[in-house]
Amino acid sequence: QLPIYGQDVIYAYSGQNMGDMDPHIFAVAEEAYKQMARDEKNQSIIVSGESGAGKTVSAKYAMRYFATVGGSASDTNIEEKVLASSPIMEAIGNAKTTRNDNSSRFGKYIQIGFDKRYHIIGANMRTYLLEKSRVVFQAEDERNYHIFYQLCAAASLPEFKELMLTCAEDFFYTSQGGDIRIEGIDDAEDFEKTRQAFTLLGVRESHQISIFKIIASILHLGNVEIQAERDGDSCSVSPQDEHLNSFCRLLGVEHSQMEHWLCHRKLVTTSETYVKTMSLQQVVNARNALAKHIYAQLFSWIVEHINKALYTPLKQHSFIGVLDIYGFETFEVNSFEQFCINYANEKLQQQFNSHVFKLEQEEYMKEEIPWTLIDFYDNQPCIDLIEAKLGILDLLDEECKVPKGTDQNWAQKLYDRHSGSQHFQKPRMSNTAFIVIHFADKVEYLSDGFLEKNRDTVYEEQINILKASKFPLVADLFHDDKDSVSATTTSGKGSSSKINIRSARPPLKASNKEHKRTVGHQFRTSLHLLMETLNATTPHYVRCIKPNDEKLPFHFDPKRAVQQLRACGVLETIRISAAGYPSRWTYHDFFNRYRVLVKKRELTSTDKKAICRSVLESLIKDPDKFQFGRTKIFFRAGQVAYLEKLRADRFRAATIMIQKTVRGWLQRVKYRRLKIAALTLQRYCRGHLARRLAEHLRRTRAAIVLQKQCRMWRARQAYQRVRGAAVVIQAFARGMFVRRIYQQILLEHKATILQKHLRGWMARRRFQRLRGAAIIIQCAFRMLKAKQELKALKIEARSAEHLKRLNVGMENKVVQLQRKIDDQNKEFKSLSEQLAVATSTHATEVEKLKKELAQYHQSQGGGGLRLQEEVENLRAELQRAHCERKVLEDTHTREKDELRKQVAVLEQENALLKDEKEQLNNQILCQAKGEYQSNLLMKKELEEERSRYQNLVKEYSRLEQRYDNLRDEMTIIKQTPGHRRNPSNQSSLESDSNYPSISTSEVGDTEDALQQVEVSKAAMDMMVFLKLQKRVRELEQERKKLQVQLEKREQQDSRRVQVRAGAASLQELESENKKLKNDLNELRKAVADQATQDNSSHCSPDGYSLLLNQLKLANEELEVRKEEVLILRTQIVSADQRRLTGRSTVTTRNGAGQAGLLANPPLASFPCWSVWSVLPPCAWHCLLRARVPHPPCNLHRLLEAQLQAQGREHEAEVEALRAQVEALKEDLDRQQQTFCQTLLLSPEAQLEFGVRQELTRLTNDNLVSALPEGHTLRDLKELVEKLEKNERKLKKQLKIYMKKVQDLEAAQALAQSERRRHELNRQVTVQRKEKDFQGMLDYHREDEALLIRNLVTDLKPQMLTGSVPCLPAYILYMCIRHADYINDDLKVHSLLTSTINGIKRVLKKHNEDFEMTSFWLSNTCRLLHCLKQYSGDEGFMTQNTAKQNEHCLKNFDLTEYRQVLSDLSIQIYQQLIKIAEGVLQPMIVSAMLENESIQGLSGVKPTGYRKRSSSMVDGDNSYCLEAIIRQMNSFHTVMCDQGLDPEIILQVFKQLFYMINAVTLNNLLLRKDVCSWSTGMQLRYNISQLEEWLRGRNLQQSGAVQTLEPLIQAAQLLQLKKKTPEDAEAICSLCTSLSTQQIVKILNLYTPVNEFEERVTVAFIRTIQAQLQERNDPQQLLLDSKHMFPVLFPFNPSLLTMDSIHIPAYLNLEFLNEV
Secondary structure, eight states: OOSOSSHHHHHHHTTOOTTTSOOOHHHHHHHHHHHHHHHOOOEEEEEEEBTTSSHHHHHHHHHHHHHHHTOOSSSSOHHHHHHHHHHHHHHHHEEOOSSOTTEESSEEEEEEEEOTTOOEEEEEEEEEOOOGGGGTOOOTTOOOBHHHHHHHHTTTSGGGGGGOOOOGGGSGGGSTTSOOOOTTOOHHHHHHHHHHHHHHTTOOHHHHHHHHHHHHHHHHHHTOOEEEOTTSSOEEEOTTOHHHHHHHHHHTOOHHHHHHHHSEEEEEOSSOEEEEEOOHHHHHHHHHHHHHHHHHHHHHHHHHHHHHHHOOSSOOOEEEEEEEOOOBOOOSSBOHHHHHHHHHHHHHHHHHHIIIIIIHHHHHHHTTOOOOOOOOOOOHHHHHHHHSTTSHHHHHHHHHHSTTOOHHHHHHHHHHHHTTOTTEEOOSSOSSEEEEEOSSOEEEEEOTTHHHHHHOOOOHHHHHHHHTOSSHHHHHHHHSOSSSSSSOOOTTOOOOOSSOOOOSSOOOOOOTTOOOOOHHHHHHHHHHHHHHHHHTSEEEEEEEOOOOSSOOTTOOOHHHHHHHHHHTTHHHHHHHHHHSOOEEEEHHHHHHHHGGGSOGGGGGOSOHHHHHHHHHHHHOOOGGGEEEOSSEEEEOTTHHHHHHHHHHHHHHHHHHHHHHHHHHHHHHHHHHHHHHHHHHHHHHHHHHHHHHHHHHHHHHHHHHHHHHHHHHHHHHHHHHHHHHHHHHHHHHHHHHHHHHHHHHHHHHHHHHHHHHHHHHHHHHHHHHHHHHHHHHHHHHHHHHHHHHHHHHHHHHHTSHHHHHHHTTTHHHHHHHHHHHHHHHHHHHHHHHHHHHHHHHHHHHHHHHHHHHHHHHHHHGGGHHHHHHHHHHHHHHHHHHHHHHHHHHHHHHHHHHHHHHHHHHHHHHHHHHHHHHHHHHHHHHHHHHHHHHHHHHHHHHHHHHHHHHHHHHHHHHHHHHHHHHHHHHHHHHHHTOTTOOOOHHHHHHHHHHHTOOOOOSSOSTTHHHHHHHHHHHHHHHHHHHHHHHTHHHHHHHHHHHHHHHHHHHHHHHHHTOOOTTHHHHHHHHHHHHHHHHHHHHHHHHHHHHHHHHHHHHHTOOTHHHHHHHHHHHHHHHHHHHHHHHHHHHHHHHHHHHHHHHHHHHHHHHHHHHHHHHHTTSHHHHTOTTHHHHTTSOHHHHHHHHHTTOSSOOTTHHHHHHHHHHHHHHHHHHHHHHHHHHHHHHHHHHHHHHHHHHHHHTSOHHHHHHHHHHHHHHHHHHHHHHHHSOTTOOHHHHHHHHHHHHHHHHHHHHHHHHHHHHHHHHHHHHHHHHHHHHHSSSSOOOOOOOOOOOOOSOEEOOGGGHHHHHIIIIISOOGGGGTTSOTTHHHHHHHHHHHHHHHTTOHHHHHHHHHHHHHHHHHHHHHTTTOHHHHHHHHHHHHHHHHHHHHTSOOGGGOTTOOHHHHTTSOSSOOOHHHHHHHHHHHHHHHHHHHHHHHHHHHHHHHIIIIISOSSTTGGGSOOOOOTTOOSOOOOOTTOOOHHHHHHHHHHHHHHHHHTTOOHHHHHHHHHHHHHHHHHHHHHHHHHOSTTOSHHHHHHHHHHHHHHHHHHHHTTOGGGSHHHHTHHHHHHHHHHHSOOSSHHHHHHHHHHOOSSOHHHHHHHHHHOOOOSTTOOOOOHHHHHHHHHHTTTOOOOSOOSOOTTOOOOOOOOOOOOOOOGGGOOOOGGGOOTTOEEO
C-alpha cells in the first residue's frame, strides 16, 4: 500500500480548495465537506466502478477523512464507531470472487450526520440486495463470506469449543470453490479485528457468542446428511447425525421437530391440513433456503444494531452520504444477482448523466450563459427495458404469480415481448438465456433459478421452530420479521397468553404458496428511494478504474482503462468541467452573504443585481472568472474561496472595534457603581446612629410600663390560683363519690346481662364446633374416596378394556342416564324427608319462643321493686365514700414527709443514670451502624430477587410458543386423512375434564367431539400453565420471607421490644392447647356416636378408621404443642431468675445444679454436654419432668434462642432505664421552673404554692401506687371518663324504664279488656321478608362471552366517569364469588381465563393508549386485591369488617390465579411505562437543555467552530418545561381518576423521572454546546420546577428526587469554580452520584461563553482524576435510559362491601342476577 492515505495527508488536504493539490479521494471528501458547511445543503459521494476497482476501499478512506476532519465535539467516539462498522460489514458482506479478493456482495449507503457546528453526531446505514445464494453455493475459485472462514480459523479458542467447528475444508458450504485461502490475508487476525469492532459498537459479549453460534449452525446445517428412501418421493435424516444435533443445540430448538420438518411440508386447504413428504432435491432446496434465510436475518439484525450504535438523539443539521454499491459484473454464468447489480449500475449511470450533462447544460441555457452543447450517451432505453411496464421485472413478477410458472416460460415471454428492442438480444444456441446491452458491456444471463430467487420462499414450519428457540436472540430474529416467510401466519389467531381459551374448530391456515412482495419488486423500490435521496443532495463522483483484469499490482492496461473511462462518461465530464462554472449563487443569497463587502453608498440602491455587479467588478478584476445569469451568478473554480477570505477579514476588523468600545463602557459603568455605593453607605450609617438613639429612649420608657403591668399581673394570678385550686378539689371529690356509687349499680346490673348472653353463646359455640368438625371429617373422607376413584378411572381409561367398552356405543349411555334418573329420585326422596324434619323442628322452636315470651311478661312486674332497692344501695355507698375521704387526708400528711426524703435520694441516682446514659448511647450507636449495613444488603438482595422474578414473564412467552408448535403438530397428526383419532388419548382427555365419552365411529358426531376435545385441551393448557408457574410461586414465597426478615430487622432497629412477649406467646399456646383438648374430646364423642350408629345400621367401618386417623394426627400435633410450651417455659423462667437474682447467684445455682446432675453417667458421657451444661436449673427440672433421658443435639438452637431472648431483655432494660432517665430529666426541669417562679413570690405565697404542689404530687403518687400492674394514670383517667358516660346513660335508661313500667301497667289493663272482646275475631297477617343482597352476581354459562364483551372488550374508561373506581373488578369478583358459592369449579376457571385473555386482547389493541392501559392496570390490581382480601387467609383479613368477612370465598383456593394476575399486572405496568416514555422522550432534550426557561441566559453562544452560522433558529419540534409538566399532570390525573393504587403511582413517576435524568444527562455528556454556566443555571431552574411539581402533587415520597441526583450534581458542577485545589476537593465531595468518567467528561466539554470565563485547564482535570482514583465507579459513561426498576404491588384492601355496589344500566348487564 502506498503511503498516500495517512493522517499527514488528511491534514494536508484539509481546508484546501479543489484543484490546489493533486487529485485524491481526500480532495473530493474535502470539497463535499466545504460545500455542506458553506451552502448548508446535504451532500453525497457516489463511488462507482467495475467489480474489483477499489470502491469499498475508497469509501472507507472517505469515511476516515470525515471522521478525522469533522470529529465529534464530545468523547462519544462516534467517529471511531463509524469506522468500526467497516470491518464488521466486510466480514459478513464481502467475499472472494474471480475478479476481486474482497468483493462487496451487497450495496450500502452510509449517511454521516453533522450538527450545526459540522461535527459528526451519528450515522445511519442502508443496505441493498445481499447475495444470499453465496451462502450455499460458490463458483470455482471463489469463497463464501469471510466470516465463515474467520470463525473456522478461530475454532481452537477456548470460548468456541462448544461450536464444534474444524477446518473450513470440512464443511460443504465453505469448500465448493476449491482453494479456501487468500494470499496475504490472515483470517484469524481479521476475526480478532471483527470482534474488537463488535465490542466498540456496544455489542455485548453474550450477543457476540450468540452471533457466532448462529453462523456455526449454518455450517453444520450444510453438512446434514439426507438419505433418500426407496420410493424416491421421501427421504429422512438420521437421528444420530452429529451435525443436526449441533445445529439444534446451537440454536436451542427441538431436535425431533427440526428432523421432521426438514423432510416434510404442510399443505393447508380450505377443509383439511396435509403433511406431505418431500423428495431428496426438494429437501436439499428447503435446507439451503433455510440457511440463506437465517443468514439474511442475521445480516439484517447486525445492520440494525450497528445503526442503533451510531444513532444519536440530537437533531441532525445536515449529512454527507457515501454510496458504496456493487460494480458492474459479468461472469461466465450470470444469474439473478448479477442482473440486479447491473440494473443498479444503470440507474447510477443515468443519475450521473442527468446531473453532469443534462442538468448542467440545461441550467446554462436557462440562465443564458454562452455555451456549446456536448453530446453524451443516454441509457434511458435500457432502464425502460428493465423496469418499465411489461419490462423484464414485471414479466418476472407476473410469472412468479402463476401457480406452475417456470424459468423457461418466462424466457419465452421475454423473447416474444422484447425481441425488437435494441438493448435486448436472444442467444443463438440457447432457449433459456437472454442478452442485455448495458452501458458498459453486453451481458448474457441464464434464466435458470430466476423465479426461485425472486420468490425467496422458506417453509413456515421451520421458521416456527426457530421462533420457539430458548435463546432470545434466535427467537427475536424471526419474531421481528413478519414478511420474511412466504407462508403467511394463521389468520384470526391472537397473541400468546398465559391461559389460552381456543375455539372448538381449529382455524384454517392459508396456503404456503400465497404470494408476497418479490425480491425484484423490493429491490426496485429501494433503488428508487436511493435515487430520490441522491437527487435531493449535491452529488460528488468518485470513478474507480480497474488497472487490469489479472489482479496484479503495479500493472496498468491502457486500453482497459480508456474503455472504462469512455463507458462511465468521464471524458465528456472533463470537457464540461473545463468550460463550465462549478460554483453559483443566486443574487439574493449572494447579497445576503457578502453584503459586508459592499460600501455604504452602494447600499442606497434598491437593485440588488446592480449592487452585485458593482461589488464583483471591484473585487475580482478578471471578468472571465465569473458570469452573470438571469437569476444566478456563476463562478470559476477558486473564486468563492477568495470571496470567503475577504468576508472573514472584514468580520475580524469589526470584532476588534466592538471589543474596544465594550471594554471602555464597562470601565465607566464600574466607576459609577463604586461612587453610588460610597454615597449609599454614608447615608445608611448616619441613619443607623440616629435610629439607635431613638430606640434607646423608647426602650427606657417601655421598661417602666412593663414593670407596672407585671407586678399587677402577679398579684392577680396568685389570687386566681388559690381560688381555682379550691374549686377543683371540691369538684373532683364530689364527682369521685358519685362515680363510685354509680359503678356499683352498673356492675350489678350488667352482670346478669353478661351471664345470660355468655351462656347462650357457649351453647351455640359448642353446637357450631361439633357441626364444623363433622363437616370437615366428611369432606376429608369424601375427598380421599374421590381421589381413589379418580386414580382408578384414569388407570382404567388407559387400559385396553376401556377401549372395548367405548365401542359399545349408545347402550352404555342409556344405562348411565337411567342410573342418573334413579339417583335423582333417591335424592328427591331424601330431600323431602329432610324438609319434613325441618318443618317439625321449626314448629317446636316456635312453641318454645312463645313460652319464653310469656315468662318475660311475668318478670317485668317485679322490675320496679328492684330499682328502689338499687337507689338505697347507692345512698349507702355515698356515705362510705365520705368516710374513705377522711382516711385519705390522714395518710396524705404522713406520706408528705417521706417523699421529701426520697427527692434527695433520686437526685443522686439521677447523676449516676446520666453517666450510664452516655455509655449506653455509645453502645447503641455502634450497634446501629452494623445493623444499618446489614439492612442495606438485605434490601439489595430483595430488589435483585424481584427483578429476576419479573424477567420470568418473558421466558414464559418463549415456552408458550414452543407449546403452540407442539399443539399444531398434534392437531395435524390427528386430522391427517385416512387415519382415525387415537381412542386412548381421547379417553384420557375425557376422564381429566369430566366430560362424557365421544364415539369416534360415527361421522355425524365429529364436530361435537372436536368441540369437547378442544375444551378439554383448554383445561390441559391450564394445567401445564400452572405447573410452569410453580417456580414463580416459590420465588414469590422467598420474596415474602425476605420481606419478613427485613421487617424484623427494622423492628430491632426501633428498639421497642416488649419484655413480656414470651409470656404472651406462652398464654396463646396454652389457650390453643386447651382448644385442641376440647376438640379432641368432641371428636371422641362424635366417634362413639358414629360407632353406635354404624353398628345399628350395619355400615362399613371405613368412616370409623378415618376418624381414628384424624384423632392420631390431632394427638401428634398436641405433643408438638406441648414441647413448644415446655421450651417457652424454660426461657421465661430463666429470664425471670436472671432479673431477680443477678449473675452471681445464677452461676452458683447453675454450678450446684450441674454438680447434682453430673452424677448421672448417661448425661455426663453425652457428647454435647458442654452445651447442655449451660442450661439454667429451671430448664433442667422441666426436662427431667418431661422424662428426657438424653439431651437432643438440636439444643444448640434452643441455646441460641435463649441468647437472643437475653439480648432482647437486655435491650428492654436499657430502654426502660432510658425512659426513667428522660422522666427524671423532665421532672427536674419542671422543679427548676417551679423553683424560679416561687422565688418571685412573697413568703406567704411561696408557702401556699409549695403546699399545693406537694399535695398534687402526693395525690398522683398515691393513684399510681394504687393502680394495678400494667396500668398508668392516663388509663385510670380514661376509665373514669368512661364510667361517667355510662352513669349518665344509665340514668337516662332508668327514667325510660320507669315510664315503660307505667305505660305497661296501663296497657295491660286495656289489653285484657280488649282481648276478651276480639279473641274470636283475630286475623293473622303474614308479611314477606325482602331478600337482602348478599354481594353475589349469577349468570348463565351461555352469557359468559357477552359478559366479557360488555365488561372488558368493548368497555371504554369514559363510560365509568362518576362511578365507583375499579367497578369492573368488583363485578367480576361478585361473579367469581357466586361460582364459589355454588361450588362450580369449571365456571370459576372459565370466567377467570376469559377475563385474563380479554384484558390481554384489549391491551394489544390499545397498545399506545395511556388511559386504557392505566384503566386496566387499576382494575387488574383491584381484582388481585379482592382475591387476596376475601381469600380467607388471616394475613389479608386484618383490616376487614365483620360484613366483609362474610364475603370471603368458601370452597376454592385461587392462589394460582393470584400469581397469574400478578404477572399480568407486571406486563400492564411495563406497557404503561413504555407508553409514557414514548410520549415524554421527544420532549426531554428540548425542554431540559435547549429551551430558554430563564430569559437572557442563552443569548451568548459559544464561538470558535468551523464555518458555523451565527443564526440559531429553533425547529418545530422544540418543547418547553411546561409541556412536560402538563403531560405529567395529565398522566397523574388519569391514574388518580381511575383509582390506581397510590403506591403504584409513586413507582410510575419514579421510573419517569429516572428516564428524564438519564436522557438529559446522556445528552449533556455528548454535546459540547450545552456544557456551559448558563446551561447549568437553566438545569437548576428546571429541576427545581420538577421538584415543586412533585411536592404539589404530594409525590415526594416516591424517590423520584433521588433519581435526579446525578443531574443536579452535573448542573452544580457546571456552575462551580474550577481553578484551585480547594475547588477540586469541593467538586469531589459534591459529585458523589457522578462517576469519575462523567465528571472528567463534563470538565473536558466545558465551554466558556464570554471573556470572564476560562476553559478548564488540563492540570485541574488531572487533579480531579488523582483525587477520584479510589472510587470504584463503573466503566460505563452513559446511563441506561431503558433500565426499569422492579415494580412492587403492595396489598391495598378495599373499604367497600360487595352488597353496597350498584351496577349502572349503561353497562348492559341485565342478564346478571343479584343473589
